[in-house]
Amino acid sequence: METETQLTFFGEIPKLEKLKHRRRMRTEPTAGDELISCRSERMAKRNRVLTARYYYWTEIERRRFDDAVRILSDREFFIDDRRVTDILVNEDPYYRELIRNNTTRRQLRRLYPGFDWN
Numbered sequence: 704m705e706t707e708t709q710l711t712f713f714g715e716i717p718k719l720e721k722l723k724h725r726r727r728m729r730t731e732p733t734a735g736d737e738l739i740s741c742r743s744e745r746m747a748k749r750n751r752v753l754t755a756r757y758y759y760w761t762e763i764e765r766r767r768f769d770d771a772v773r774i775l776s777d778r779e780f781f782i783d784d785r786r787v788t789d790i791l792v793n794e795d796p797y798y799r800e801l802i803r804n805n806t807t808r809r810q811l812r813r814l815y816p817g818f819d820w821n
Contacts, residue, residue: 752815753780753787754794758801759811759820779818 753775760771776784791798804810812820 749780750790750794751797752818753790754797755801755806755811755815756780756818757787757791758798758806759808762802763808 756775756779757771760766760774761768766774772784772787776782776787780787808820811818
């Protein structure tokens with residue numbers, strides 16, 4: 704009896720309707736975008752961007768090494784300081800190439816448009 708009273712107290716239970724099948728639209732990459740298919744490629748690209756950002760912070764913005772590493776680890780890539788320094792050691796040839804070519808903000812913006820280079 705209590706269940707009947709509770710049902711009438713709360714009113715009718717609404718009927719559940721089956722949701723219509725929704726489709727997600729998939730966007731294909733544009734001609735300039737590179738399609739990354741595996742984890743190692745993603746990490747390699749991340750490491751190159753991280754190195755370019757380190758170049759930006761140290762050579763263009765004239766920040767100290769420890770400040771640049773802190774910015775990269777806490778604000779931009781969210782990885783440990785130690786991991787940032789390991790990546791920089793491994794990507795040293797790319798960093799030296801950026802220095803040798805005297806890469807500008809404009810060139811960095813063209814290479815990696817997803818970041819603020821101002």
